Amino acid sequence: MTEQQTMYEAIGGSKVLDELVEVFYAKVLDDPLLKPLFENFTRTHLEHVSVWLAEVFGGPAGFTEELGGHLHILQAHHGLGISEEQRARWAELMKESAREVLPADERLQDSFGRYIDWGTAIARDVSQPGEAYPESAGDVPRRHWQ
Numbered sequence: 001m002t003e004q005q006t007m008y009e010a011i012g013g014s015k016v017l018d019e020l021v022e023v024f025y026a027k028v029l030d031d032p033l034l035k036p037l038f039e040n041f042t043r044t045h046l047e048h049v050s051v052w053l054a055e056v057f058g059g060p061a062g063f064t065e066e067l068g069g070h071l072h073i074l075q076a077h078h079g080l081g082i083s084e085e086q087r088a089r090w091a092e093l094m095k096e097s098a099r100e101v102l103p104a105d106e107r108l109q110d111s112f113g114r115y116i117d118w119g120t121a122i123a124r125d126v127s128q129p130g131e132a133y134p135e136s137a138g139d140v141p142r143r144h145w146q
């Protein structure tokens with residue numbers, strides 16, 4: 001694993017991310033704390049999370065080009081009322097899934113985990129009652145080994 005390589009490449013690309021979200025959502029839908037949030041869950045949602053992660057980690061820009069970009073993901077979480085406990089559980093299950101599915105490279109796992117901590121806090125914040133509906137956003141954030 002080199003500095004030049006994107007995290008997307010180090011992860012093994014979209015097929016590995018598809019597998020990651022499969023493993024992750026099986027855990028989410030089996031979790032009493034998270035299940036109520038995902039009442040209207042669809043498989044489309046699952047595919048979108050994989051496309052999002054691919055773009056964030058330096059792969060194809062599918063979320064920007066086809067799925068509404070950064071603004072859409074903010075809007076998707078608006079009004080969900082995600083509690084800190086639910087955020088932390090989501091992050092814990094995602095990191096657990098990463099340990100099961102992604103390469104067992106410490107630096108990759110750490111960088112991935114830091115993104116998850118950061119991203120879940122944004123999802124929680126935008127979901128709070130009283131938050132204005134997002135009307136604009138910057139580009140999809142790109143993460144590179146941090």
Ligand code: HEM
Pocket residue numbers: 034037038039040041042045048049052053067072073076077080082086087090091115116118119120123124
């Ligand atoms: C890094 C953090 C996160 C990422 C990358 C992420 C990604 C996504 C994506 C891509 C969508 C689908 C948007 C669409 O195309 O419609 C979505 C929807 C959703 N997210 Fe997140 N999310 C994150 C954090 C969270 C957290 C912490 C929670 C709750 C604990 C959460 C709950 C939901 C729910 C309930 C939906 C709607 C699902 C449905 O009914 O289909 N997300 N998220």
